[in-house]
Amino acid sequence: MNDKGGENLLEIRDLYVRFHTLRGLVKAIDGVNLEVKYGEVLGLVGETGSGKTVTGLSILRLLEQNAEITGGEIIFQGRDLLKLPLKEILKIRGRDISMIFQEPKAALNPVMQVGDQVAESFLVHEEISKKEAKERVLEIFRRVGLPDPERVYKSYPHELSGGMAQRVVISMALALKPKLLIADEPTSALDVTIQAQIMDLFRELINEMGTSVIYITHDMALAAEISDRIAVMYAGRIVEVADTETIFENPLHPYTQGLLKSIPKPGYRGKLFSMEGEIPPLINPPPGCRFHPRCPKRFDPCDKEVPKLVEMEPGHKVACFLYGGAS
Amino acid sequence: MMLEVQDLKKYFPVRGGVMMRVIGHVKAVDGVSISIEKGEVFGLVGESGSGKTTLGRTVLKLTEPTGGRIIFDGRDITDLSGKELIPLRREMQIVFQDPYKALHPRKRVKDIIGEPLIIHEGASDTEVRRRVAEMLKLVGLNVEHMDRYPHEFSGGQRQRIVIARALILRPKFMVLDEPTSALDVSVQAKILNLLSDLKEQFDLTFLLISHNLAVVQHMSNRIGVMYLGKLMEAAPSQELFENPLHPYTKALISAIPIPDPKLAKKKRKMTLRGEIPSPLHPPSGCRFHTRCPFAKEICEREEPPLREVEPGHWVACHFWDELREVGVLNA
Numbered sequence: 303m304n305d306k307g308g309e310n311l312l313e314i315r316d317l318y319v320r321f322h323t324l325r326g327l328v329k330a331i332d333g334v335n336l337e338v339k340y341g342e343v344l345g346l347v348g349e350t351g352s353g354k355t356v357t358g359l360s361i362l363r364l365l366e367q368n369a370e371i372t373g374g375e376i377i378f379q380g381r382d383l384l385k386l387p388l389k390e391i392l393k394i395r396g397r398d399i400s401m402i403f404q405e406p407k408a409a410l411n412p413v414m415q416v417g418d419q420v421a422e423s424f425l426v427h428e429e430i431s432k433k434e435a436k437e438r439v440l441e442i443f444r445r446v447g448l449p450d451p452e453r454v455y456k457s458y459p460h461e462l463s464g465g466m467a468q469r470v471v472i473s474m475a476l477a478l479k480p481k482l483l484i485a486d487e488p489t490s491a492l493d494v495t496i497q498a499q500i501m502d503l504f505r506e507l508i509n510e511m512g513t514s515v516i517y518i519t520h521d522m523a524l525a526a527e528i529s530d531r532i533a534v535m536y537a538g539r540i541v542e543v544a545d546t547e548t549i550f551e552n553p554l555h556p557y558t559q560g561l562l563k564s565i566p567k568p569g570y571r572g573k574l575f576s577m578e579g580e581i582p583p584l585i586n587p588p589p590g591c592r593f594h595p596r597c598p599k600r601f602d603p604c605d606k607e608v609p610k611l612v613e614m615e616p617g618h619k620v621a622c623f624l625y626g627g628a629s
Numbered sequence: 630m631m632l633e634v635q636d637l638k639k640y641f642p643v644r645g646g647v648m649m650r651v652i653g654h655v656k657a658v659d660g661v662s663i664s665i666e667k668g669e670v671f672g673l674v675g676e677s678g679s680g681k682t683t684l685g686r687t688v689l690k691l692t693e694p695t696g697g698r699i700i701f702d703g704r705d706i707t708d709l710s711g712k713e714l715i716p717l718r719r720e721m722q723i724v725f726q727d728p729y730k731a732l733h734p735r736k737r738v739k740d741i742i743g744e745p746l747i748i749h750e751g752a753s754d755t756e757v758r759r760r761v762a763e764m765l766k767l768v769g770l771n772v773e774h775m776d777r778y779p780h781e782f783s784g785g786q787r788q789r790i791v792i793a794r795a796l797i798l799r800p801k802f803m804v805l806d807e808p809t810s811a812l813d814v815s816v817q818a819k820i821l822n823l824l825s826d827l828k829e830q831f832d833l834t835f836l837l838i839s840h841n842l843a844v845v846q847h848m849s850n851r852i853g854v855m856y857l858g859k860l861m862e863a864a865p866s867q868e869l870f871e872n873p874l875h876p877y878t879k880a881l882i883s884a885i886p887i888p889d890p891k892l893a894k895k896k897r898k899m900t901l902r903g904e905i906p907s908p909l910h911p912p913s914g915c916r917f918h919t920r921c922p923f924a925k926e927i928c929e930r931e932e933p934p935l936r937e938v939e940p941g942h943w944v945a946c947h948f949w950d951e952l953r954e955v956g957v958l959n960a
Contacts, residue, residue, distance in 0.1 A: 566818075
């Protein structure tokens with residue numbers, strides 16, 4: 303943990319992202335507000351099209367060409383990342399903020415030895431010799447539990463298993479001890495016993511380094527195991543934020559409640575709760591609260607106005623008119 | 630008994646060298662016996678390379694077994710081939726994982742779902758339309774969907790179309806191979822509910838294959854655990870979760886994240902070391918010994934037989950009784 307506990311490392315304010323596509327304008331992110339505190343793991347949870355990945359990519363300005371950030375600020379240590387020149391962003395990537403993706407092999411250069419790829423992050427950001435860089439790579443390879451680091455150093459990505467490749471990517475992301483790590487479904491492509499290993503490693507490293515983490519996942523259970531706080535996204539907006547136990551014990555938003563009830567649980571074999579309807583297309587999202595067509599508790603204002611995130615209890619925010627979202 | 634599989638083997642040849650000669654075999658399924666009762670849901674779990682998908686395809690005779698016997702509804706179907714298999718196809722069907730790949734992109738829903746009717750019954754167009762309409766309603770789609778193309782549907786709706794096609798000939802037995810793995814949680818719940826309803830309505834028997842233990846335990850009466858081509862343990866669903874006897878089963882169960890932060894903290898973890906070995910060169914003796922925290926010398930040398938140690942509870946481990954004695958596998 304960190305002595306700045308409680309303060310914000312990152313603040314996303316009123317973020318809007320649009321995608322220009324042949325089928326029309328996709329309103330992918332629509333007014334997202336989110337904070338990441340020093341030393342915390344924030345779980346960012348949502349289903350397909352919720353905007354969780356786009357939110358992560360916006361922070362490092364890694365969005366595709368057809369994306370446009372049409373509003374908002376992303377404040378990291380006092381500076382708005384959206385206003386910085388690209389040169390400054392390049393300095394921040396890898397050194398202050400790094401990102402891990404679902405497919406570890408897609409994140410590695412297939413024709414370069416993996417050790418050299420990790421060494422590159424040292425060589426780009428620090429003035430050290432190649433020999434020193436190699437020493438530090440071997441050290442971090444040992445730390446992330448890669449067997450026979452010398453051999454792994456000289457391997458090409460295709461020679462590694464999925465779990466080993468993800469350890470290499472984790473080494474690369476954490477090599478420079480960044481202040482913030484954005485992990486986007488880092489274990490979704492792995493088998494469950496390997497996922498358990500990587501999650502254990504994650505927990506150790508995060509504790510050791512005091513790194514703040516945004517852990518993006520579709521899996522509520524996985525989020526429960528690693529996060530201090532959880533933010534639930536739906537169709538481009540944050541619908542609820544609270545500490546992990548509160549989200550599970552006292553979910554307020556009808557979407558969060560429905561999502562939790564849809565998960566099969568040990569020992570229960572009856573009918574699963576199933577929410578009405580399907581996730582809406584974001585070219586023509588429903589007006590007002592984007593969840594209202596599926597919501598069992600919808601009433602007058604829901605299809606007209608957008609509910610704001612309101613703090614119900616300290617740290618527990620929800621965007622729903624049932625809890626006075628108009629104010 | 631709906632399906633009885635005895636000592637089933639499926640080996641795939643591996644070719645290499647300049648002459649592309651057979652240089653070895655991947656023993657994807659290596660001597661597995663299971664039996665599935667009528668009306669039962671049998672869940673098969675395992676990780677990459679466990680052979681669960683190959684087993685599912687082999688029992689349907691979508692691929693030729695290398696050895697063993699397959700008895701379906703009282704008939705030995707192991708050696709049937711070509712035309713002899715056609716009547717069998719009416720009775721056994723499969724639902725695949727990816728509803729995006731399972732549907733022909735340029736065929737209408739009516740033709741996708743109705744095709745088996747034309748092949749097996751030579752049904753007329755009116756008859757096809759009538760029965761497809763009936764089927765669409767059963768799986769929760771609209772009759773108007775009949776003339777649309779797959780790309781107009783969401784993932785969940787496509788999986789409903791796949792299920793409708795599998796059901797149109799009223800089979801007795803279905804293999805569900807990761808039926809919800811490509812779907813969001815809220816959609817998964819709907820498809821699992823639909824499958825349960827259809828099973829009751831049509832007296833179906835399921836072989837449910839999945840890496841997702843939570844899904845398998847929710848749906849299944851009994852569960853089998855596979856690792857590198859072998860069945861390691863099989864037991865009634867609740868028994869397997871509450872009283873796992875194989876260390877691999879215990880590791881799998883403890884690796885599933887629990888959607889409850891309080892319970893998660895209390896959970897006793899057992900994280901395995903190392904990687905899943907390549908099925909091309911499986912370890913000697915017990916195939917799990919390289920990752921087993923309790924492995925002894927005999928495990929490397931001798932393969933433990935699958936034994937029924939309690940009524941309905943089968944396990945393949947040299948030390949199952951000692952491990953139970955000391956209680957290391959308790960929840």
